[in-house]
Amino acid sequence: MVADVAGQTKTAHFFYQLPHDRRRPRALITGDKAFKAFTASVASIVVLIIGLMAYYLYLGSQPSIERFGAGFIVWTEWDPVKGIFGALPLILGTLTTSAMALLIALPLSLGVALALSEYMPKRFSNVFSFLVELLAAVPSVVYGLWGLYVLIPFLREVVYPPIRSSLGFLPLFSGPIYGGGVLTASLLLAIMITPIMSAIMRDLFALTPSTLKEAAIALGATKWEAVKLMISYARSGIVAATILGLGRALGEAMAVTMVIGNKFQLLPSSLFDAWYTMAAILANEFIEATDELHISALINVGLLLLVINLIVLICARLIVWRYLKVVGGIMRE
């Protein structure tokens, strides 16, 4: 608050001192107002779109909601022939694969971003940053095809067998290896979200004031200690980048469906087993669905996906705020 007030008085003072203040052309002021109106209307379109979308999803899923009610979220059967639809396995599959992908992608993208902004010579890092940004723009179906034809055979032949033989005593790493499955989907998702996360994080690190680093090093900190300081300085931005990645992982349909095995079951027998996600079932079944209730159940899954996204985003924001308040350290602004 104090900072705000101080800022305001400073701004007012600044304008007051302008000699031409009173003779500012009217056009400039109208332009200002017009721009304000423009931004306001654009912002309200966002709200409008969310509202409309939620409304139409609700409308479309009405038959399913009337028929199944809250049972839709807890039932574990999906049988279009008999008209029984429950989405719990899909919800679990979506949350699990996204969480695992995030767990893998977070350290990976932090490392990439730090390497690009701190450790690499400038001329290399420019090229590499460009490549990372290029990866972020690859369409998901390309990742999916690559996963199906390259990643799956590689994982099944080279990576998974030693994992199973060494860690097979854990139920997580036992059971048959198909190639596709929960772990493959999570890995592919991690590969997909790493570029976008690391591109944002690299920008964040580039924006941290160099005085911060210089001061730390002047005080005798090693490079690693200075970098730790930078990470702590940029952490709210890192969380934002992570949320972006999470959003993409939760909603990814095409690539996931091509590698996850699409098996509708409550829990897979191991990480090598097949599973299913909400977005994947939409991509799979919407096109040829003819039965009213089936279509409605699929739209209901879409509505659930929106709600879950919303909940995850709110939770993430709460965590950020709480984290910033409780843990002191260096604050921006």
Place this chain on the structure above:
Amino acid sequence: MERKSVALVGALLIVIVIASVAIWYFMAPPTTGQTGQGPTTGQGTSPPPQTTKEISINGAGATFPFPLYDKWISEYCKARPNVKINYQPIGSGGGIRAHIDKTVHFAASDAPLSEEQLRRAPGTLHIPMTIGAVVVVYNLPSAPKGLNFSGEVLAKIFLGEITRWSDPAIVALNPGVQLPDEEIVVVHRSDSSGTTYVFTDYLSTVSQEWEERVGRGVSVSWPAPRAIGAKGNDGVAATVQQTPYSIGYVEFTYAMKTRLPYGKLMNAAGEYIEPNIESIKKAVEYAAVELPRGDESWSTVSIVRSVARNAQARGAYPIVSFSYIMVYKELSTLPGMDEDTARVLVDFLWWCVHDGQNYAAGLHYVPLPSSVVKLNEDTLKMITFNGQRVLRG
């Protein structure tokens, strides 16, 4: 903080825009009224459509016959520069929805209209345009091509009751073949598809247990514990190819294009039949005698069931189905339809049923037998515009 909210709003915006576009796309059927491309020259080379007016026809539906329809359209329009036909392969379900909503001039579907759908689209004519068949493919290192399967054994494999390749039931069908003692991995379609409908229709016909536990549908609940779902015919083919000891099913055209070994199936006559154009055509010929008229309900038509019931159907491959084009009997009920367009539409369909069939085999589709061509001729003659027959003479 600002960066974060910008990023957040950006992410939300992208998600929302994509989702809303997808929803609009799926909820609102494709609109008609495409802009017709201007003809370069006004001269028509073929007599039937006696107009040089620009005609634009819209169709939508099944993806399975799309390569064939695409070929037909380009061949048909090559000789008629004033005609533009636009076919969108949005899936059979989408095709049926577009037909009911009357947003297309013709719709295509791998399944006939159900009774309920027919009530919402009265006056629909079914025109079987081409034939599909489902082929069982497998990946058994060291085992030969052309393993024998029976419907019952296939149903048990997909139910998860037969779990090993060395199961006595499979061995009994393949005397002298060394089958590995490995667990079977079932590969099925994860996307809803006409291929799955035909395959589950077959399993339901040959196995009481399958019919009770699973049933028939474009997507079903697969009971086998060791199963993976793959997207599309190409996804199933790739997964079978990559997964040793797996078994799956793909569209005939697809099995021909890939080098996967496929199985022979026992038919009601007790023979093991290899899927090929001859054996598939034969199945349609046996089924053709009990087909309804084009303006009747086709909801119960199933070549699979006709062949399975008929112990005399020698040489007929058992998992075969039609792919349909559907039009309204009275074309003037479609919004924006005029007489010239109606005439070109019927002429195009007539051409597909006759000349078009010559292009089928080259693309691994099975051409219609003459009995079905005759049936379609009668159907096309029923089409009217403002009560007047469109096909004259």
